[in-house]
Amino acid sequence: MAAFDFTPLLPPGSPPPAAKWTGSPKYNFTGGNNDPAQVPLGGLMAAADAVLRREGRSLAYYGVAHGPQGYRPLRTFLAAKLKRDAGIACTADDILLVSGSLQAFDLINGALLAQGDTVIVERDTYQGMLNRYARAGVNVAGVPLDRDGLRMDALEETLAALKAKGIRPKYIYTIPTVQNPTGTILPMERRTKLLGLAEEYGVPIFEDDCYSDLIWSGERPPALHAMSRAGNVIHIGSFSKSIAPALRVGFIVAPWQILSRMIALKVDAGSGALEQMVLAEYCTPHFASHVPALRRGLREKLEALMDALDEQFGTAAEFDDPPGGIFLWVKLPDQVDTMKLYQSALAAGVAINPGPEWSTDAAHSRSRMRLCFASPTESEIREGVAILADICRKEFGVPERSGNVARRAARR
Amino acid sequence: MAAFDFTPLLPPGSPPPAAKWTGSPKYNFTGGNNDPAQVPLGGLMAAADAVLRREGRSLAYYGVAHGPQGYRPLRTFLAAKLKRDAGIACTADDILLVSGSLQAFDLINGALLAQGDTVIVERDTYQGMLNRYARAGVNVAGVPLDRDGLRMDALEETLAALKAKGIRPKYIYTIPTVQNPTGTILPMERRTKLLGLAEEYGVPIFEDDCYSDLIWSGERPPALHAMSRAGNVIHIGSFSKSIAPALRVGFIVAPWQILSRMIALKVDAGSGALEQMVLAEYCTPHFASHVPALRRGLREKLEALMDALDEQFGTAAEFDDPPGGIFLWVKLPDQVDTMKLYQSALAAGVAINPGPEWSTDAAHSRSRMRLCFASPTESEIREGVAILADICRKEFGVPERSGNVARRAARR
Numbered sequence: 112m113a114a115f116d117f118t119p120l121l122p123p124g125s126p127p128p129a130a131k132w133t134g135s136p137k138y139n140f141t142g143g144n145n146d147p148a149q150v151p152l153g154g155l156m157a158a159a160d161a162v163l164r165r166e167g168r169s170l171a172y173y174g175v176a177h178g179p180q181g182y183r184p185l186r187t188f189l190a191a192k193l194k195r196d197a198g199i200a201c202t203a204d205d206i207l208l209v210s211g212s213l214q215a216f217d218l219i220n221g222a223l224l225a226q227g228d229t230v231i232v233e234r235d236t237y238q239g240m241l242n243r244y245a246r247a248g249v250n251v252a253g254v255p256l257d258r259d260g261l262r263m264d265a266l267e268e269t270l271a272a273l274k275a276k277g278i279r280p281k282y283i284y285t286i287p288t289v290q291n292p293t294g295t296i297l298p299m300e301r302r303t304k305l306l307g308l309a310e311e312y313g314v315p316i317f318e319d320d321c322y323s324d325l326i327w328s329g330e331r332p333p334a335l336h337a338m339s340r341a342g343n344v345i346h347i348g349s350f351s352k353s354i355a356p357a358l359r360v361g362f363i364v365a366p367w368q369i370l371s372r373m374i375a376l377k378v379d380a381g382s383g384a385l386e387q388m389v390l391a392e393y394c395t396p397h398f399a400s401h402v403p404a405l406r407r408g409l410r411e412k413l414e415a416l417m418d419a420l421d422e423q424f425g426t427a428a429e430f431d432d433p434p435g436g437i438f439l440w441v442k443l444p445d446q447v448d449t450m451k452l453y454q455s456a457l458a459a460g461v462a463i464n465p466g467p468e469w470s471t472d473a474a475h476s477r478s479r480m481r482l483c484f485a486s487p488t489e490s491e492i493r494e495g496v497a498i499l500a501d502i503c504r505k506e507f508g509v510p511e512r513s514g515n516v517a518r519r520a521a522r523r
Numbered sequence: 524m525a526a527f528d529f530t531p532l533l534p535p536g537s538p539p540p541a542a543k544w545t546g547s548p549k550y551n552f553t554g555g556n557n558d559p560a561q562v563p564l565g566g567l568m569a570a571a572d573a574v575l576r577r578e579g580r581s582l583a584y585y586g587v588a589h590g591p592q593g594y595r596p597l598r599t600f601l602a603a604k605l606k607r608d609a610g611i612a613c614t615a616d617d618i619l620l621v622s623g624s625l626q627a628f629d630l631i632n633g634a635l636l637a638q639g640d641t642v643i644v645e646r647d648t649y650q651g652m653l654n655r656y657a658r659a660g661v662n663v664a665g666v667p668l669d670r671d672g673l674r675m676d677a678l679e680e681t682l683a684a685l686k687a688k689g690i691r692p693k694y695i696y697t698i699p700t701v702q703n704p705t706g707t708i709l710p711m712e713r714r715t716k717l718l719g720l721a722e723e724y725g726v727p728i729f730e731d732d733c734y735s736d737l738i739w740s741g742e743r744p745p746a747l748h749a750m751s752r753a754g755n756v757i758h759i760g761s762f763s764k765s766i767a768p769a770l771r772v773g774f775i776v777a778p779w780q781i782l783s784r785m786i787a788l789k790v791d792a793g794s795g796a797l798e799q800m801v802l803a804e805y806c807t808p809h810f811a812s813h814v815p816a817l818r819r820g821l822r823e824k825l826e827a828l829m830d831a832l833d834e835q836f837g838t839a840a841e842f843d844d845p846p847g848g849i850f851l852w853v854k855l856p857d858q859v860d861t862m863k864l865y866q867s868a869l870a871a872g873v874a875i876n877p878g879p880e881w882s883t884d885a886a887h888s889r890s891r892m893r894l895c896f897a898s899p900t901e902s903e904i905r906e907g908v909a910i911l912a913d914i915c916r917k918e919f920g921v922p923e924r925s926g927n928v929a930r931r932a933a934r935r
Binding site: 163355367393 | 526528529530541547552555556557558559560561562567568576579580584585586588590591616622623625626635640655693727753755763767769770772783784787788797798833897913
């Protein structure tokens, strides 16, 4: 077959082509993958069997004829769960099921953003969202975080500075409950302040709540959506972190005025119904007991990761013990360029998320990295971190051997 | 909760909001729904059980760790099926699995189209594609069809006229094998001519092959992709029509140069893996025997629909007996405005697709409609067509009673 040249037909600004996929790295500390041992396999099998037997013929209809918002029993489950866990008062009619939270991103951005618009985000934030802004030509104002999450003084400054320039941001994108990548949980008083500022400046809040099920203590603050008096919060969540990421099911809870705009943009003839059906059938009786067991397993992996970092990096790796989640945000010494480390580590079979890909501030994030710990085994965690430390030592002269042993000894 | 006003934040050109969903119409002749009785329920249940038992833990990884092109066994099945049925020589590496053929549309359009670009389509074509062009600000040149599908003389004229204006169309979008909505199959000599013209003018072909499994005779011409020497054909297909539309699984086969651009745009962390897994497990042994049974059932429903139209509309409803598919393209007398008929029929519980929504030519399609016959029962088909005829008679004075009886008698 001759090679027709498509290149002259590509629109301006096309992203570069994907490389051929060559398999997963041996030591994978990236991506929101979960622990294979914790997939509730028996429960999912029983759920698939029961729901197919009872309702499988409805697969002949787009969206199993439950309308554009998705399989109703899953929305009913979510309404009860959101009330119980996050304090959100909503019904199945206020929920839009989507193909993973990434489709939620696209629908929310599609409904609100045009090229040249401005959004406010946490300085360190989810890479997939930053990539979307870059592709859409959206301006991003990053607001610093501290150990309690988004800093309200800095947010207020940013809102005021934008207002002085005549810019009304389209929304504040925040992950207030187990922030990605920093792992922080925004305390109640900051939640109140954030809602007050958003109301004062007439800016919606885009609340990404994908990790809140994974708090070790099992206790979370109410969602911003639950606390909002202004009705300006768009809330999203997902089953990727609590059940399994290969099931592409997420959801949006938002006032009808804006949810109806997203539904108008959702021209995909419905998200996958089988996955929604199996999740509803499984989660309604089992979600509340599955998640605590999952959390215990994740906590053990996190401890393996923190131990390995202490052992291999010593004081050269700084991090806070996060209150939940599947990732650790690690600060290495200033001389480490994690974009370079990422390349060398990948060549050695170790995948990490370099800080600059997860931040609006290249200088701040230069020597930081995100390590995901849910999917590798504990021995892979130990081996992978040891390899990473070796590479780091060769390339950047840190960690030194002596420091490590000292810190490990001190912790134990 | 106060009502925050999102309206000032909407970007220019936002589509109108969705209306609240109020349920499915009683007599639904729209949408690509299938026959619930023909969903291979036992087979899908057995497949779900087997594949979850064997590989379910891999759901802990995005895309079950099969890479961005999707679950490999389903791609392997497709490569063999495409070779056998459509004559396409490709491997699993040439296939991108997507969330239904509508995501294929979005990825292909995303890779090739910018506002102001021009595409060539069949004059009567899929509504969902026309809506996408309108939203994207893409210019559409419609080329007339006859009983053998796209007219090559008209296509050549269109290509030449565009070239004279300095316009290189981004692609020719065609449904050559059971065209939607006309049901035509493009003969071999036109396929050769189409490929020649596309090559001559340097224009890719976008071949939508979603209905080719549903040809009553079980025999289809080779796909344009299979016949292409230039390597300029992007081929898409789906499991919606052959298995179940609520499973959102489609696929793209295209040269790597352009497929790699689509993969770069597919930032959804993978399409739903469970649906891909169940389909692979079911289809590999059972697809070839399932589809002929499905076709027989669909043919019976089509005959019920044609009989009902003969009985109720007589000579007032003109149509060709299509060689396959799930829809009938019906011409009513010129005084019938199907956009008005659509409204009145919907109020009476009968949903039809009015011609102008499925055409680039409002005058040509004004008195035409598309009737889908796969999902209603035969009694619903009879009742629905009777109600439609009543409404048509009251609003437009056709059909007259006498004509109907005559035609029905003549057919039998």
